[in-house]
Amino acid sequence: MSKKLTTREEDYSKWYNELVIKADLAENSGVRGCMVIKPYGFAIWEKMQAELDRMFKETGHENAYFPMFIPKSYFSKEASHVDGFAKECAVVTHYRLKNDENGKVVVDENAKLEEELIVRPTSETIIWDTYRKWIESYRDLPILVNQWANVVRWEMRTRLFLRTTEFLWQEGHTAHATKQEAIEESKQMQEVYAEFAENFMAMPVIKGSKSESERFAGALETYTIEALMQDGKALQAGTSHFLGQNFAKAFDVKFTSKEGKREYVWATSWGVSTRLMGALVMTHSDDKGLVLPPNLAPIQVVIVPIYRNDEHLDAISEKVDELSKSLKSNGVSVKYDKRDTHKPGWKFAEYELKGVPLRIAMGPRDLENGTLEIARRDTSEKKTIAIDETVDYVVSTLKTIQDDLFVKALKFRNEHITEVNSFDEFKEVLETKGGFVSAHWDGSIETEEKIKDLTKATIRCVPNNAEIEQGVCVFTGAKSEKRVLFAKAY
RNA sequence: CGGGGUGUAGCGUAGCCCGGUUAUCGCGCCUCGUUUGGGACGAGGAGGUCGCAAGUUCGAAUCUUGCCACCCCGACCA
Numbered sequence: 339m340s341k342k343l344t345t346r347e348e349d350y351s352k353w354y355n356e357l358v359i360k361a362d363l364a365e366n367s368g369v370r371g372c373m374v375i376k377p378y379g380f381a382i383w384e385k386m387q388a389e390l391d392r393m394f395k396e397t398g399h400e401n402a403y404f405p406m407f408i409p410k411s412y413f414s415k416e417a418s419h420v421d422g423f424a425k426e427c428a429v430v431t432h433y434r435l436k437n438d439e440n441g442k443v444v445v446d447e448n449a450k451l452e453e454e455l456i457v458r459p460t461s462e463t464i465i466w467d468t469y470r471k472w473i474e475s476y477r478d479l480p481i482l483v484n485q486w487a488n489v490v491r492w493e494m495r496t497r498l499f500l501r502t503t504e505f506l507w508q509e510g511h512t513a514h515a516t517k518q519e520a521i522e523e524s525k526q527m528q529e530v531y532a533e534f535a536e537n538f539m540a541m542p543v544i545k546g547s548k549s550e551s552e553r554f555a556g557a558l559e560t561y562t563i564e565a566l567m568q569d570g571k572a573l574q575a576g577t578s579h580f581l582g583q584n585f586a587k588a589f590d591v592k593f594t595s596k597e598g599k600r601e602y603v604w605a606t607s608w609g610v611s612t613r614l615m616g617a618l619v620m621t622h623s624d625d626k627g628l629v630l631p632p633n634l635a636p637i638q639v640v641i642v643p644i645y646r647n648d649e650h651l652d653a654i655s656e657k658v659d660e661l662s663k664s665l666k667s668n669g670v671s672v673k674y675d676k677r678d679t680h681k682p683g684w685k686f687a688e689y690e691l692k693g694v695p696l697r698i699a700m701g702p703r704d705l706e707n708g709t710l711e712i713a714r715r716d717t718s719e720k721k722t723i724a725i726d727e728t729v730d731y732v733v734s735t736l737k738t739i740q741d742d743l744f745v746k747a748l749k750f751r752n753e754h755i756t757e758v759n760s761f762d763e764f765k766e767v768l769e770t771k772g773g774f775v776s777a778h779w780d781g782s783i784e785t786e787e788k789i790k791d792l793t794k795a796t797i798r799c800v801p802n803n804a805e806i807e808q809g810v811c812v813f814t815g816a817k818s819e820k821r822v823l824f825a826k827a828y
Numbered sequence: 829c830g831g832g833g834u835g836u837a838g839c840g841u842a843g844c845c846c847g848g849u850u851a852u853c854g855c856g857c858c859u860c861g862u863u864u865g866g867g868a869c870g871a872g873g874a875g876g877u878c879g880c881a882a883g884u885u886c887g888a889a890u891c892u893u894g895c896c897a898c899c900c901c902g903a904c905c906a
Binding site for chain 1: 829863864865866867868902903904905906
C-alpha cells in the first residue's frame with residue numbers, strides 16, 4: 339500500500355525530513371532552494387558515490403577536480419551552451435567586504451573584479467579550456483575524467499532534492515580521437531547509470547534518447563535514463579551526452595592524428611546528481627516513511643532490546659554483541675540501539691521512518707527461548723527465529739528485499755506504460771492514470787511543443803529498444819515509424 | 829517576472845471579520861514518579877520582538893499604509 343504522492347512538497351516532507359532540511363538562508367538574502375543534507379541522508383549519498391565511483395573506475399575513468407569559478411568569457415565561446423545556462427548563473431563580481439560608517443558589513447566597491455566569475459552551473463567550459471593544454475597527439479587520447487563536485491543553477495523555481503539551487507553531482511568529461519569512440523563512451527555511461535539505478539536503487543529505468551528540444555545545451559545527442567515515480571510523474575535520473583566536436587571547436591582543442599593531420603577532438607559528458615536521492619525516496623517510500631533498498635541503506639539491520647531492568651539489558655546486550663559481530667563479518671551493517679531515553683515502540687516507528695530494511699527485537703521472552711523477532715520494512719512481515727539462524731536469514735532476506743523492491747517498482751512502472759493511438763486517448767490516460775504514454779509522433783518540434791502546451795506532457799525519450807512500427811502521429815496524423823514515450827515530468 | 833496565498837514558541841496552529849485581563853491548543857523540550865514485546869501515563873515546569881516599520885487609538889496579533897520574506901500555480905530547468 340503506497341501513498342499516492344502529489345507534487346506538493348509538504349507531502350514529501352515525511353520522507354525528506356529524515357534526510358534533508360531546507361536551508362534557512364532566506365531571512366534577508368532572497369537565497370532560496372538550498373538544502374542541508376543531514377548525516378543520515380549524506381550516508382546514502384556516500385553509498386551511491388562509492389558504487390558509482392567503483393563503476394566509473396571499472397570502465398576506465400579517473401577522478402580529477404576543476405575550479406568552481408569560471409571566467410565569464412569562457413561562456414561566450416559555445417553559443418548553444420551559453421543560451422542554455424545564461425539565465426541561471428550566479429555571478430561573482432567582488433572579492434572583499436568592508437564595514438561602512440554605521441558598522442554594517444557592505445560590499446567594498448573598490449574590490450570589483452575586472453572580469454566577473456561564474457559559479458559553475460556545469461564544468462564543460464573550464465574543463466575544455468584545460469583539455470586544450472593537455473591534448474596534442476592521438477597518443478594523449480582518450481581522456482576519461484570524472485569530477486565529484488557541487489554546482490549552482492539559479493532556477494526560477496526549486497524543489498527539494500529534484501531541483502535545488504546548489505546540488506552535488508558527478509560530471510564525467512571525456513575526449514576521444516574518433517566520433518565512433520565518443521558515441522560508444524556516451525552509450526556505455528548510459529548503461530552504467532541504468533545498471534546502478536536498477537541494481538542498487540532498485541529503480542527500473544527506461545533507456546532512450548532525448549528529442550532535439552530536450553537535449554543538453556551543446557549536445558548532438560543526449561542519452562537518458564527515465565524513471566517513474568509513484569505519483570505517475572516521470573523523472574530524468576541521469577544523462578549522458580555525445581557532444582560531437584562543438585566544445586573542441588569552441589575551445590580549439592585539436593590533436594595530431596596518426597596520419598599527421600590536425601583534427602578536432604570528439605567529446606562526451608555525463609552526470610547524475612543528488613536528485614537520485616529524491617528518486618530513491620519517491621520510488622519506494624510508503625505511508626510509514628522511507629523504504630531503502632538494502633544495497634544503499636546506511637543501516638541494514640537495527641537491533642532493539644526490550645527490557646525491564648539493567649539485568650535484562652546486560653543479558654540481551656551480551657547476545658546482541660555476539661550477533662552483531664557475526665553479522666558485520668558477513669558484510670551487514672548493524673546498529674544496536676540500546677538508548678534508554680526512548681521506548682521500543684518509539685524506536686520501531688523511528689526506524690521505519692528511516693527505512694531500515696530489517697529490524698530485530700530481542701526481549702526476555704527471547705532470552706528464554708534462544709530466539710528473536712525480525713521484521714521486514716518493505717512488507718511489515720514479522721517472524722520469530724532462532725538466534726543461531728539469524729545471520730543466514732538476514733543475509734538472504736536482505737537480498738530478497740532488494741529484489742522484491744525492484745520487482746514491485748518494475749511492475750508498477752510497466753503497468754504505467756500505456757500505448758495510445760488517438761489524441762483523446764492520450765489526454766485521457768495522462769489525466770486519469772498518469773505514467774508513460776507510448777505514442778507515435780511525427781518527429782517535429784512544433785508538434786512536441788503543441789502537445790506540451792495542451793497536456794503538460796513532454797517527450798521523455800525515444801526508447802533504445804523502440805521497434806520499427808508503421809503508424810501515424812497521434813497529434814497530426816503524419817507518418818511515423820516509432821513510438822516515443824510521453825509523460826508529465828519533474 | 830505574472831496570478832493567488834501566507835507570516836503568532838523548535839514544528840503545526842486558534843484568535844484577526846467585529847481592537848479591551850496575563851495571546852489558544854497540540855506535538856516536541858525539562859523535572860519527578862510509575863512504565864518499557866508497536867510512537868506510554870500522571871503531576872509540575874520552561875519557552876513569544878504575534879515578519880519589519882510607521883500610522884490611527886486611552887488601548888493594536890486584530891484596523892490603515894509601506895516594506896520584507898516564504899509558499900502555491902505558470903514561464904525556465906537535472
